[in-house]
Amino acid sequence: MGGVGEAALMSTNILYQAALVLCFLCLWITIAQALENSRPTPAQIFWHVILTIIPACLLIILILQIPGAFLEENLPAAPIVHVKSALLSMVLAGLSFILMQRFGHLVRFRRTRRSERNWYLLLFFFSLSSVTSAPFHHHFEDLSSNIDATLSIFLLLALVTSVIFIFLNTVRLAWIIRLPVKRKMGALGLGIVSVCFTVTTLLLLFSPDVLALNSITDLSRPFEFLIFYSLPLTAIIVLCITFGFAYALTSVLSLIFHLPTIGDYQRSVDEMAAIQALTVLVREVADPEKLYHWVVSTPVESGRGKAAWLTIQDLDSGSLKPQIVAAHNIEASLADKVCDVSAIHGESAGTRALVSIQNTAADRRIQNGKSNGILSLLAIPLATRTEVLGTLFVSRDVAHAFENEDIESIGIFASQATLVLENARLLESKIERERLASELAIARGVQQRLLPQAMPRFATLSLAASSTPAHEVGGDYYDLLELGDGKLAFIVADVSGKGTSAAFYMAEMQGIFQAVAQIAPSPHDFLCHVNNALGRSLEKNVFVTAIYGILDCNTGAISIARAGHPPVAFVDVNGDAMLLRSGGLGIGLDRGDLFGQTLEVKEHVFNPGDLIALYTDGVTESRNSEGEEFGYDHLLQCLQSSRYERAQGVHDAVRQTVDQFMGPEKKYDDDLTLLIIKWHGPEPVI
Amino acid sequence: MSNFSVAFRNADAATILSVCGELDAHTAPELESAIKKCRDEGKINLIINGHDLDYISSAGLGVFMAFIEEIRTLGGDIKICALKSKIFDVFDLLGFPKIYHIVETEEEALSLFERGIQPIQGD
Structure with a gap:
């Protein structure tokens, strides 16, 4: 063949590839648009991916059923082969694009500038690999031997960089930590299923011999059709699928490693939610009884304690003895009987520091703690800058039950509760003050009228x-x-x-x-x-x-x-x-x-x-x-x-x-x- | 910032309460609880030594009135001594000398108790 033919073929190739790239770019944008509107939760994304893979694989198998195969090398392929490769490429491209878009959401969950940049660099290097692979399209294997050396270095570099970015992006698993327990388990199940499924599919697609399907149909490798159709597209699809597989795998592994800490994480999430609820509550509820109830029920419900009660020293009542104003999981009278509330309240309020009794059997301020399920006890003062509003008691039915982390967490909760209670009190006293002021203004008016007006x-x-x-x-x-x-x-x-x-x-x-x-x-x-x-x-x-x-x-x-x-x-x-x-x-x-x-x-x-x-x-x-x-x-x-x-x-x-x-x-x-x-x-x- | 204080002293015939500073609506409860304490301990012969009393308001005067009836019913009395002239004037204006023994010195007040002089009012 002459130079003119070569040039013509080359330009035809470029045009063909450009048209293809344009078509698939459209496909990418269409999928992106379609998925942009739905913002599923991370767990739902997993479902979607599974639901996409299954029909896609079935479709691939179906398309492969269409008769028509490559003949001897260098012989022009039958028209049906072209159709077949186009169809297969469409399906595979669609599948890998959906995979990328979906996992893209997960990778960029709680994104930072860096993770955002890494994701776009991944897409960029995928595209670069695709472009640099263009000259190797099978039509020109014999023609391009002279540029092979430099180009293959480029291709290699692009591929290696892509792999590096695949690695960088697969470790972005922030969404897993945020999953609630149930979702985590669900996602794990799904992840395992999808990884198994992908492995099976790949085995099925690449080595039909393994499953001895050869006898039923002419299951030639679908990627042969793909390479025949367009090498750049093949490059991008292979990279996408690799990424998808790698990401699913790391997700599953990460989920497995996270399993032991799920409970702890869930507990702190619950605590945070409870504190948040408390803050919301103060805006809506001015009733101190309800607030007190929340203050005592939260440490118990978040699993930090077995029972809790709150003592307040109300000087207005004329008694110096702190009263139990709310109790959760224990009768107030029982709590009062078992432990010397005044003494402990006095200590915590006096020192403005937490009182931790790790073994109540050895503390004379607690009587019959064992038979009443109070073996460890924390007393946390609810102290504002100027005064101590009360003391929160949290007990457990095991000695030495409170770890530093529990104490810290209850301490944080107590300071939050202090704020809430103080706000409520300030609000109440403000209302009271305003009421008094208006009544005094009335009284003043009345009194002035008792004096001679003229x-x-x-x-x-x-x-x-x-x-x-x-x-x-x-x-x-x-x-x-x-x-x-x-x-x-x-x-x-x-x-x-x-x-x-x-x-x-x-x-x-x-x-x-x-x-x-x-x-x-x-x-x-x-x-x-x-x-x-x-x-x-x-x-x-x-x-x-x-x-x-x-x-x-x-x-x-x-x-x-x-x-x-x-x-x-x-x-x-x-x-x-x-x-x-x-x-x-x-x-x-x-x-x-x-x-x-x-x-x-x-x-x-x-x-x-x-x-x-x-x-x-x-x-x-x-x-x-x-x-x-x-x-x-x-x-x-x-x-x-x-x-x-x-x-x-x-x-x-x-x-x-x-x-x-x-x-x-x-x-x-x-x-x-x-x-x-x-x-x-x-x-x-x- | 209380600029008022009460000191107790026991003599043979009476308990002497030395008051010091300004006796007004804010500090009156201090004297009130001091007298209450004496009453509860059975000390009903009381001398208020006002040598260091610098000011007395109507609420301060009210403290004396609050207890006199009860103390006298129990057989005791409250006698007042050593007032500065300005303070005495306040007592006098109100007519206190008609109801209370108000004398110059603590010794005089003690001797009134020792000699068993009856309170001014017979009732």
């Missing part, structure tokens, strides 16, 4: 008052009541203590004032009535101090009595200031006659320009940043200097001076009330 107006005198509680609600009270015939009753009172309980007595005081002042307006009668009425309801350690008086708005005659209260400050128009300190016990100090006997009533007639200040100790005991008290002198000075103002002006001056004295922080330690009454006389001074 000052009564008189031509002869001016009035001004204010009351500021240290907390939301307070125990200070002031009020004014017109009694008719030009008389005005007024009161300033202070319930001892602060806050809610004081506020209740303050409300009671208001009721008594409004009612009693009408019936018994004179200071002596009024205060004795109050002492009798309040004396019955006041707690032993609570008392009320008050100043009560009556002012005749026509004459300026004032009658006033003091029941343990800070004295009235009196300033006359000339600037003479004094404290009117009459005798009188605090209300509630004495429930007998002594109160009435000691109570002293002062009478006075105002001159125009005279003023009195009634206040609670919040005014005189206000402290500045150095801890100094405002004091009586300071108050009197302030009243003196502002005595020409009307009552509101005097009031504002005193409040401002007190605020200035307290400094910018201005934190009221005590409820602060001030009532100013200024007498202007029958002809009002302007």
